[in-house]
Amino acid sequence: MKRGEAYSFRRLLAQMKEGLITNNPIFVQLLGMCPTLATTTSLVNGLGMGLAATAVLVCSNLLISLLRKVISREVRIACYITIISGFVTAVELLMKAFFFELYGSLGLFIPLIVVNCIIFGRAEAFASRNPVIPSVFDGLFTGLGFTGALCIIGFIRELLGTGKILGRAVLPGYSPAVIFILPAGAFFTLGFIIAAVQKFRNVRSDRGRFARLSNVSEISGIPSTLRVVDENYDDSEFIDDGSNSAPSDPDSDGEFELDFYPDDDSTAAYMEAWAREEAASSGSADEAAGDGTQSNAVPVSETEGFSAEAFIDG
Amino acid sequence: MTFAPITVRGLFLLMLGAVLTENFIFSKFYGCCPFLGVSDKPDKALGMGMAVTFVMTVSGAVTWAVYYYVLVPLGLTYLRTVAFILVISVLVQFIEMFLRRFVPALYSSLGIYLPLITTNCAVLGAALVNIQSGYGFVPSVCYGFAAGIGFTLAMVLFAGVRAKMEFADPPRAFRGFPLTLIAAGLLAMIFSGFSGISFG
Numbered sequence: 001m002k003r004g005e006a007y008s009f010r011r012l013l014a015q016m017k018e019g020l021i022t023n024n025p026i027f028v029q030l031l032g033m034c035p036t037l038a039t040t041t042s043l044v045n046g047l048g049m050g051l052a053a054t055a056v057l058v059c060s061n062l063l064i065s066l067l068r069k070v071i072s073r074e075v076r077i078a079c080y081i082t083i084i085s086g087f088v089t090a091v092e093l094l095m096k097a098f099f100f101e102l103y104g105s106l107g108l109f110i111p112l113i114v115v116n117c118i119i120f121g122r123a124e125a126f127a128s129r130n131p132v133i134p135s136v137f138d139g140l141f142t143g144l145g146f147t148g149a150l151c152i153i154g155f156i157r158e159l160l161g162t163g164k165i166l167g168r169a170v171l172p173g174y175s176p177a178v179i180f181i182l183p184a185g186a187f188f189t190l191g192f193i194i195a196a197v198q199k200f201r202n203v204r205s206d207r208g209r210f211a212r213l214s215n216v217s218e219i220s221g222i223p224s225t226l227r228v229v230d231e232n233y234d235d236s237e238f239i240d241d242g243s244n245s246a247p248s249d250p251d252s253d254g255e256f257e258l259d260f261y262p263d264d265d266s267t268a269a270y271m272e273a274w275a276r277e278e279a280a281s282s283g284s285a286d287e288a289a290g291d292g293t294q295s296n297a298v299p300v301s302e303t304e305g306f307s308a309e310a311f312i313d314g
Numbered sequence: 315m316t317f318a319p320i321t322v323r324g325l326f327l328l329m330l331g332a333v334l335t336e337n338f339i340f341s342k343f344y345g346c347c348p349f350l351g352v353s354d355k356p357d358k359a360l361g362m363g364m365a366v367t368f369v370m371t372v373s374g375a376v377t378w379a380v381y382y383y384v385l386v387p388l389g390l391t392y393l394r395t396v397a398f399i400l401v402i403s404v405l406v407q408f409i410e411m412f413l414r415r416f417v418p419a420l421y422s423s424l425g426i427y428l429p430l431i432t433t434n435c436a437v438l439g440a441a442l443v444n445i446q447s448g449y450g451f452v453p454s455v456c457y458g459f460a461a462g463i464g465f466t467l468a469m470v471l472f473a474g475v476r477a478k479m480e481f482a483d484p485p486r487a488f489r490g491f492p493l494t495l496i497a498a499g500l501l502a503m504i505f506s507g508f509s510g511i512s513f514g
Binding site: 030031033034035037038077078081082085086088089092093111112114115117120143179180184185186187188190191192194195196199202217227253 | 341343345346347378396419432435439443486487489493496499500503506509
């Protein structure tokens with residue numbers, strides 16, 4: 001994005017869809033598992049944790065983006081940790097002052113937002129390379145995606161584990177399955193939700209594979225997790241399942257690095273597109289190429305979109 | 315600063331609790347990222363677990379000292395999160411340099427895991443638990459060590475489970491991460507059985 005250029009509404013929508021759905025930090029990127037598993041014993045806890053992390057994410061993305069030309073590459077990790085932990089302390093003190101009950105039930109997971117991979121990942125992958133406005137929105141939507149995922153898990157666990165929603169009994173005659181509010185239930189619930197997400201994406205990618213093979217060979221601008229690259233469809237590739245869940249494949253050796261430097265191809269694609277736009281504006285020769293990529297990318301990524309509501313109901 | 319004196323029996327129960335009933339992974343969920351990420355091979359799991367145990371023990375001592383000798387006298391206890399994470403990241407760097415220089419054998423087995431530990435919430439979690447529970451110096455160090463042992467136990471057990479899972483043929487949607495989570499849930503059920511033990 002060029003300096004002074006207006007932040008387009010279309011980019012905002014693309015970022016929103018990416019943060020909330022197609023690149024959801026929990027269900028797709030599989031980051032930040034500790035708070036996800038620990039704080040979702042009820043809907044309120046999940047919501048509180050999510051909003052606290054969102055607040056930190058927006059503030060840290062803002063500041064890191066502002067300082068991105070000041071912070072040198074070598075000391076960036078220490079700088080990010082300091083910035084993030086400063087905001088976490090602020091959020092912790094605010095919650096202690098105004099939401100003491102919630103603060104008590106979330107326990108140590110408020111200070112532990114400092115080591116949340118999602119916040120660090122967005123700082124590294126997005127805020128340190130992009131202007132302020134996109135960075136703030138990136139933090140906001142990623143945070144809201146995190147919050148939404150926590151709320152879904154919290155809702156399911158509270159409903160099945162206690163038969164209540166927000167402390168009110170909603171299932172008369174239901175005898176609660178206490179396992180769902182125990183630690184084991186956290187693993188089970190998240191496991192089944194992610195299986196559902198993978199099922200959904202498998203179905204989509206199978207459908208898209210045959211539809212798209214004929215006309216588009218190389219697509220940029222959509223997340224690698226959704227991109228269909230292989231020309232020769234072959235069932236045997238599903239044995240390692242790498243094509244559908246690139247960042248999630250727990251057997252890959254680089255898996256743990258992903259927690260620090262998420263394999264964020266979508267961000268890379270954005271940056272590539274902006275770089276091309278800038279090049280196009282300086283030298284008009286490349287303009288056709290830049291426009292071509294955009295018009296290619298947008299309709300394809302729109303077909304990839306799906307609504308959260310449809311997914312939850314299904 | 316005065317701390318309640320702790321008996322050997324109390325210390326033992328504290329450590330046993332930290333390993334089994336209050337297991338960092340299965341009851342508190344501290345350190346789930348490496349638990350789910352690095353637990354695919356038993357030797358890797360053991361290496362990571364040992365590295366975490368080592369850092370947790372040392373950081374338990376150092377953060378305790380920082381808190382009671384620096385932050386409390388200066389009245390800056392509310393900055394403990396900032397201070398601890400910085401201390402831990404510096405400490406991990408030092409440990410890495412020290413091991414590379416003086417204990418190359420240990421470095422070659424733990425070295426690659428050390429940089430990952432800075433942002434492991436188990437280490438920061440243990441440091442914060444020590445302060446929150448008001449443990450003295452010895453219990454803090456012992457608690458860090460025992461929690462690390464509990465972490466290692468969980469990692470190695472789970473790596474064994476996952477090694478068996480390689481031969482399973484689950485439905486396509488469950489392959490990879492979901493199955494890992496469900497296996498972890500089953501192990502968590504086993505560990506929740508320990509909470510029935512009461513240490514009278």
